[in-house]
Amino acid sequence: MIVLVDPQMGENIGAAARAMLNFGLTGLRLVRPRDGWPNPKAGAMAAGASSVVDNARVFDSVEDATADCGYILATTARQRELYLPVYEPGEAMAEIKPRIDDGQTCAILFGGEKSGLNTNDISLCHGILTVPLNPAFSSLNLGQAVLLAAWEWSKLAGKGERFPSRMDDAEVPTQADTDGLINHLFAELEPSGFFFPPEKREVMERNIRTTIKRAGFTRADTQLMRGIIKALARGRGAGRAASEE
Incomplete structure (x- = not known):
């Protein structure tokens, strides 16, 4: 499950949906999308992944969006004053997959384009997912961030199809x-x-x-x-x- 918290631009929501479906993920939840929902710009950007956009669920709070989840990770590029385990994408998926195999609903939270997740939202999670980036420029586009996580999930879950050499x-x-x-x-x-x-x-x-x-x-x-x-x-x-x- 991908949860976008306070996403601003419909285009970025569409890009995230496209990245999700590229790697076999379909569950998208939105918390307080700035420009309302539905957003035609999201569908246009999603292209062939419009089914992910069309089935996205909208919530008023992170608590509501994750109420049925047994395990939640928060994505952030900044160190927070929270005592939570920190995982790189591959390590994070290794934590998530056995839980999904056991029937749990798991979620990965992504913050809005302007400032990411706030500390209160992260405190609701079981761990932090972060990508080692250039410290002089550690800002990822929302779609890129979702793609990195989805790619690691696909590798572990064997969702991708590779043409033979x-x-x-x-x-x-x-x-x-x-x-x-x-x-x-x-x-x-x-x-x-x-x-x-x-x-x-x-x-x-x-x-x-x-x-x-x-x-x-x-x-x-x-x-x-x-x-x-x-x-x-x-x-x-x-x-x-x-x-x-």
Whole structure:
């Protein structure tokens, strides 16, 4: 549950709703929105997340907005004179998830754009959620702040969908494939005079071998590199032949 306390601009409420739905959160509560509710600017900014805005509930106080909650965190960028545990977003979600799994309703409070949450509101909470920020500029846009928390929730809850990497299907080269590339390269470096002075050749070959193996080539990469070596060798041969004419 995301609770926005004294939000000022409808656009920021919409941005928060959009960030929520991006990461699978839908429960939005508003406490004393400055410009009233509903606010058409919130719906416009929310774009495809208008369902979150349309279903938002409005309350007159933080107490009313969180009355059914078993666990509440307050977001703030400033240290407060309150004896409450302080969590970074990932740590906060680790506190919230088992409670939600047990059926509790949990809420994260975000203050208004001008001054954030007041100390009385924070005192109603079980802990503080804060993001380590540049101390010279620690002000986050409301939508950004909600996005950070929602992202951490999504990671922990496994709500996000990630497209697969093509590397997952890439064929791994055999030892013979890799050795073939390395030996091919050595054979073409030999006439170029690369291995100089001769007494350093063994070390140079070893360094090349470990560099290629460390690169983590796929089988297709190995074949591509051999094609490049062949093309360079042909070019060198053609250039040499032209110079001899």
